[in-house]
Amino acid sequence: MESKEHIIDLPKRVYIGNDLISSIREYLISLNLSDPFLVVTGPIVRMSITSKLFDSLSNFKYEVIEVKSADIEEVNHVEEFAKQIKANVIIGVGGGSVIDVAKYVAFRIDKEFISIPTAPSHDGITSPFAAIKGMGKPISVKAKGPLSIIADIQILSTAPRRLINAGVGDTIGKFIAVRDWKLASKITGEYYGDYTASLALLSAKHALSCTKLLNKDLRAGVRILTEALISSGVAMGMAGSTRPASGSEHLFAHAIEMLYPGKGLHGELVAIGTILMAYVHGINWRKIKKAMKRVGLPTNAKEVGIPEEGVIKALTIAHSIRPERYTILGDRGLSWSSAEKIARETGVIS
Ligand SMILES: NC(=O)C1=CN([C@@H]2O[C@H](COP(=O)(O)OP(=O)(O)OC[C@H]3O[C@@H](n4cnc5c(N)ncnc54)[C@H](OP(=O)(O)O)[C@@H]3O)[C@@H](O)[C@H]2O)C=CC1
Ligand SMILES: O=C(CO)COP(=O)(O)O
Ligand SMILES: [Zn+2]
Missing domain, CATH: 1.20.1090.10 (Dehydroquinate synthase-like - alpha domain)
Structure with missing residues (x-):
């Protein structure tokens, strides 16, 4: 029998273009999002990409946490930190693993998730699913779909080939x-x-x-x-x-x-x-x-x-x-x- 309802998770707004990273502040305001924000990223991306993003966030309350892989221990650690700082929004900045951890944490604590991919390496950029290791199977599980995607082509093009x-x-x-x-x-x-x-x-x-x-x-x-x-x-x-x-x-x-x-x-x-x-x-x-x-x-x-x-x-x-x-x-x-x-x-x- 068909279920009574089918819920479709779609992003509200997709920003795609060049040098968008410097405008994050305006995007977050236009989406009516309030701080504190938790930026989830990885060590390489943090070193090479996030400085303009942090400049743009400077008037907000935000914290940054680094993850090294998409596994359940990292998820637990990020979730604990997100609760501790009372994060309202989880912003994932990185490749597939970082995005998956960010969206799964957002799902578990029921907060908004913003997807900022730095590599065009996977279609988890938009999907409401996350592949998290240590949960029994290597396949993805339900997570939070992004409220918004900020796809900066300039950054995505400089990702390793x-x-x-x-x-x-x-x-x-x-x-x-x-x-x-x-x-x-x-x-x-x-x-x-x-x-x-x-x-x-x-x-x-x-x-x-x-x-x-x-x-x-x-x-x-x-x-x-x-x-x-x-x-x-x-x-x-x-x-x-x-x-x-x-x-x-x-x-x-x-x-x-x-x-x-x-x-x-x-x-x-x-x-x-x-x-x-x-x-x-x-x-x-x-x-x-x-x-x-x-x-x-x-x-x-x-x-x-x-x-x-x-x-x-x-x-x-x-x-x-x-x-x-x-x-x-x-x-x-x-x-x-x-x-x-x-x-x-x-x-x-x-
Ligand atoms: N949820 C879904 O629907 C889907 C999920 N996936 C998942 O995504 C993961 C694969 O993602 P993938 O991106 O291939 O790999 P990873 O996220 O595992 O690794 C990407 C690596 O590239 C680095 N990196 C990212 N962007 C840049 C950049 N611009 N310049 C230099 N280095 C960069 C990252 O740095 P750093 O160390 O800073 O993180 C990281 O070391 C898998 O776990 C897969 O299961 C894949 C498809 C769909
Ligand atoms: O990688 C995915 C889509 O590209 C997600 O697939 P799985 O549900 O098999 O993990
Ligand atoms: Zn895939």
Whole structure:
């Protein structure tokens, strides 16, 4: 039976453009937000990016806390500090891990969350979900969607190229996620949201086409990529789950993250998962791989420092990570020999 209501979490205002970081004060005022604020950031970003932000916040009461990874201990620590300073708003400034900790803390203490991404490496910029380690599974959980996103293209474009490429990988993965979703709706009768699926697919198409632009005009490419990441996050907010944005390609990435923690960025692993699952779905995996190579994304196990057997193992366990979400991997998953064949034929292992 359909539930009585479906709540869609969307950001109220998205600021996108250049040198926005110096105008944070005006944005916070126009959103009617009152201090104290808690700025959650990471050590590298704090050193290199936040000085203009702090200048802009100088008339407000605010505190800063650094996190090093998105795990439950960090969440507990940030939550305790947020309560101690009676923070009204949590501002996440950084990559995916920092944004996830900030939005999960905001969710737990029921405060507003502002997302200030410094790298276009993931679509958690907008999504009301967070991937927090130490909560049992490597998949994301419900969190607070951002009230506002402040996407400063100038900052996002100066992120290391590897992080920019990871954003391409995370977004191209939607080609698979949407196909898995449609397949599931046919096999299990799961609801398939055509509109949300189209939105996620559009993000993937834009990410694919911006692989050419990124090499010619980095800033223009980053703008398109950032918009694609934002709208993929919107698709998750509309669906009320990460379904439009995470299918078997993410399951492969999660399996690798479990087997080899810290190897490869999230978007890089999703990119490799996309090649593998495109092959399984029977779609043009060569075109996807070519686009990934064009930007310099890793396309094989060696490039991310994973042993060949690790790829095969990950392929055989991926289906078991989120059994409630049906994908092309089915309920039984891949046998060792078919996993090996898929990985070899796509060149993910040699
Ligand atoms: N919630 C969701 O829906 C989603 C969540 N994710 C999650 O996001 C995480 C991946 O995020 P990702 O950004 O790839 O990786 P991380 O956030 O783990 O790491 C990014 C690294 O890059 C640094 N960095 C960020 N911006 C800049 C910059 N402009 N210049 C120089 N260095 C910079 C960070 O510095 P510092 O050390 O200062 O932090 C950090 O060391 C994963 O945990 C993944 O699960 C991914 C997709 C969706
Ligand atoms: O990474 C995500 C979307 O890009 C979130 O996916 P999960 O729900 O599988 O963690
Ligand atoms: Zn992802």
